[in-house]
Amino acid sequence: MDALSETLRVVRLAGAIFINARFTAPWCYQSPRADAAAPLLEPGAERVVIFHMITEGECYVEAGTAAPVHLGAGDVVVFPQGDAHRMCSAPGLKPARGARLETVLSRRPRRLVYGGGGRCTKIVCGYLACDARVARMLLAGLPKVLKVSLRGSNAGMWLESSVQYALAEARSPRPGGAGVLAKLAEVLFIEVLRLYMAAQEGDQPGWLAAVRDRIVGAALTQLHARPAHAWTLEALARASGTSRSVLAERFQHLTGSAPMEYLLQWRMLLAANLLRASNVPLARIAEDVGYQTDTAFIRAFRREYGMPPAAWRRQQGSRVSPAAG
Secondary structure (H helix, E strand, O other): OOHHHHHHHHOOEEEEEEEEEEEEOOOEEEEOOHHHHHHHHOOOOOEEEEEEEEEEOEEEEEOOOOOOEEEEOOEEEEOOOOOOEEEEOOOOOOOOOOOOHHHHOOOOOEEEEEEOOOOEEEEEEEEEEEOHHHHHHHHOOOOOOEEEEHHHOHHHHHHHHHHHHHHHHHOOOOOOHHHHHHHHHHHHHHHHHHHHHHHOOOOOOOHHHHHHOHHHHHHHHHHHHOOOOOOOHHHHHHHOOOOHHHHHHHHHHHHOOOHHHHHHHHHHHHHHHHHHHOOOOHHHHHHHOOOOOHHHHHHHHHHHHOOOHHHHHHHHHHOOOHHHO
16 A cells, blocks of 8 residues: 555545535635634644635636636645635635625535626535644645646546535435535545646655655655554665665655654654544554554654643543534
């Protein structure tokens, strides 16, 4: 199993589609920073990533001082750093003054209809919530505005039609529509990352670029598949089919971390996921992530998360889950 698949298998992700909009030109809609919307979208989430899918028509997205980005039907735009942005029928329009965010998000998916009666654009808005460390890993090196066309792949076209179907189901009296939308939001986000990876060329740094790299990708696959193994740089290089010096240099360039430093971070992420999602004893978790003694594991976890694993587990358990709210 490759590093991306293994990461997505073990980490906690939560997604949803929260707006189904129909805009007619002229129109302009302002979206706040993701951290402002996060408490309303996914209470308790450490990081929320917003995305929009254009299902009909065209529009522009403006973020900060960057040039407007044109979007057409089938395009998905993601804001990896959570930047505030405007979606509009033409660049430079003034955003509408709409209802408060709490009101808009009180019912999901929210149906929005707005504009001046001209050309129609339909947009589906969703998010993915995850651990802050997972976000830093997955989204490292990505641009502030990431645009991908779903219509460039069979999977993307299937996803687009599935989202449309699920939105219709969410308005029907049949149960389960919201759950289907939530799962589709997660799959959609993952497919966007995969399409972005496939389209990239060159040697730009970032975790997704590292996964795609022949040498570093092989090393990541080994580390993710066997995190408890007593890895050394020499053993990892041998398993990746390269030399220690080449692996160390290329791994640092693409991920920003040395291989053994990355292994420590991955082990702690696995441990945190087990602590949050299970009642497995600390000694078993320590063994599962490669530590021979509880003491060594507790010391490593405290360095990464700022508190002992038992205290961190209690803190996570005291948070109100979205389902309970």
